[in-house]
Amino acid sequence: MNIITISGIISVLLGIILGFIAVRQCRSRIGNEENFISAEAEIIRMDSRKSIVLINWIPIIAKEYRPVICYRTENGESITSAQMPFP
Secondary structure, eight states, X not given: OXXXXXXXXXXXXXXXXXXXXXXXXXXXXXXXXXXXXOOOEEEEEEEEEEEEEEETTEEEEEEEEEEEEEEEOTTOOEEEOOXXXXX
C-alpha cells in the first residue's frame, strides 16, 4: 500500500463519519420542531432599514426587512412580536 491509497481510504472514512454526523443533527433538529406549539399569526407591518457592508473595500448597500407579527394564544390574548434590533 502506498501513501496515495492510504490517504484515499482516510478521506473516504472521514466523509462517511461526517455524513453520519450530519444525518444525526438533521434528525435531532426535525425532532425538536415537534416540541413547538403552532399558532395562527398575521404580519401587521414590515420594518426595514438600509445597511452598508464593506466587502473587499467595496461598499454593498442592501435593504433589510423584518416582519412584526401578531398572534393569539389559546386564551385569546393578542401578542405582538418584540421589537428586536436588526443583526
